[in-house]
Amino acid sequence: MPELPDLEVFAKNLQKRFKNKTLENVDVTVAKKLNVSVKVLKDAIEGHQLDGVSREGKTLQLQFKNGMVLGLHLMLHGELKPLAEEEVKFQIISFHFKGGDGFALTDFQKAATPTLNPDASDVPDAMALSLSYFKDLLAKKKVQIKTLLMDQHSIRGIGNTYADEILWEARISPFSIAKAIPDTGVKELLRAINHVLYKESVDIAKKLPEALTGEVKDFLRIHRPDLKKSPNGAEIQIEKKGARKTYYTDEQVLYTL
Numbered sequence: 001m002p003e004l005p006d007l008e009v010f011a012k013n014l015q016k017r018f019k020n021k022t023l024e025n026v027d028v029t030v031a032k033k034l035n036v037s038v039k040v041l042k043d044a045i046e047g048h049q050l051d052g053v054s055r056e057g058k059t060l061q062l063q064f065k066n067g068m069v070l071g072l073h074l075m076l077h078g079e080l081k082p083l084a085e086e087e088v089k090f091q092i093i094s095f096h097f098k099g100g101d102g103f104a105l106t107d108f109q110k111a112a113t114p115t116l117n118p119d120a121s122d123v124p125d126a127m128a129l130s131l132s133y134f135k136d137l138l139a140k141k142k143v144q145i146k147t148l149l150m151d152q153h154s155i156r157g158i159g160n161t162y163a164d165e166i167l168w169e170a171r172i173s174p175f176s177i178a179k180a181i182p183d184t185g186v187k188e189l190l191r192a193i194n195h196v197l198y199k200e201s202v203d204i205a206k207k208l209p210e211a212l213t214g215e216v217k218d219f220l221r222i223h224r225p226d227l228k229k230s231p232n233g234a235e236i237q238i239e240k241k242g243a244r245k246t247y248y249t250d251e252q253v254l255y256t257l
Contacts, residue, residue: 001076002215003159004126005200007055010080010212012205014060014103015053017212021097022049023064028114029091036116044068044116050097057125057156059118062095071118072105078112080105080212103212126157127197134190138178142257145181145189146174146246158193162200164223164247166192168230174246176255185255223247 002010023045028038036044048064055061060080062070074080081088083102088094093114094104105112124133137155141148148154149163158166167174170192172185181189203219217224221231224247229235234249 001159002074002078003162004055004058004157004197005162005204006215007058007060007074007157008201009205009208011053011055011060013208013210013212014062014080017101017210018050018095018097018103019052020049021099021101022047023095024098025096027091027094027096029093030110033092033110033113034116041070041114041116045070055157056118057121057123057152058159059115061118069117071113071115073113073115074105075107075109075111075113077109078105078107082212121156123153123156126155126193129155129190129193131187131190135183135186138181138186141178143178144174145172145176145178148178149193157197160244160246161220161223162196165200165220166196168222168248168252169196171252173252173254174248176253177257180255180257182255185253222249 026042026046028034028041031038034041045064045068048066048068051063051065053060053062058073060072062072081104083094083096083104088104088106090106090108092105092107092110092112094102096102105114146163146167149158149166150160164174170189172181172189200219204216207216207218208214222236227236230249230251232251234251237248239246
């Protein structure tokens with residue numbers, strides 16, 4: 001599943017490739033995923049130039065010069081695929097720009113979702129957290145800190161992989177209770193959020209300067225099945241809960257009430 005750093009890179013690469021190009025045709029294959037009719041969508045964005053692409057939480061947003069915005073949520077298995085002569089399978093929606101270039105949102109589970117003019121969220125993005133909001137949030141929550149970091153109703157953008165990476169950098173156990181973490185730990189955790197997400201975005205961009213899909217795991221320090229030890233030599237432990245795995249080490253402090 002693409003996470004925040006991957007989506008940051010895809011947004012920038014989409015913008016580099018398609019900004020100022022006119023959308024000639026939008027082809028909807030799975031109409032039930034739309035929040036409007038196909039006709040309304042076509043009337044809203046066909047014939048208009050793409051003004052930019054941004055990431056909001058786990059959503060990519062295509063911004064058109066007529067003011068319309070189309071949000072694309074890749075969900076668990078969605079991918080962006082450049083349109084070429086060969087058939088692109090499992091399309092949800094595809095975008096054909098003047099000049100012949102284009103891309104498709106695909107998902108074999110048919111869960112990826114396009115949304116015309118998505119509602120603005122009042123939940124802060126993970127890369128725009130203020131210390132005051134973050135401290136107040138943790139002070140109210142008796143849940144495990146990893147669960148809180150991944151709660152999209154509290155913080156938008158952090159998924160399973162980078163929650164582990166952030167918590168290891170902050171040296172805080174993923175099983176710590178959020179409100180039990182001291183002020184020094186809260187500040188360090190916020191620093192780790194900003195540093196890990198920014199650094200990963202930069203490193204992935206260097207590795208995938210043009211790509212619209214693909215995940216780079218090279219820079220992960222904990223959340224990788226091929227690693228046995230952390231960069232400091234501590235044994236990496238894994239706890240599995242359902243389909244989700246948590247990677248951690250004894251270097252991380254456990255805070256409890």
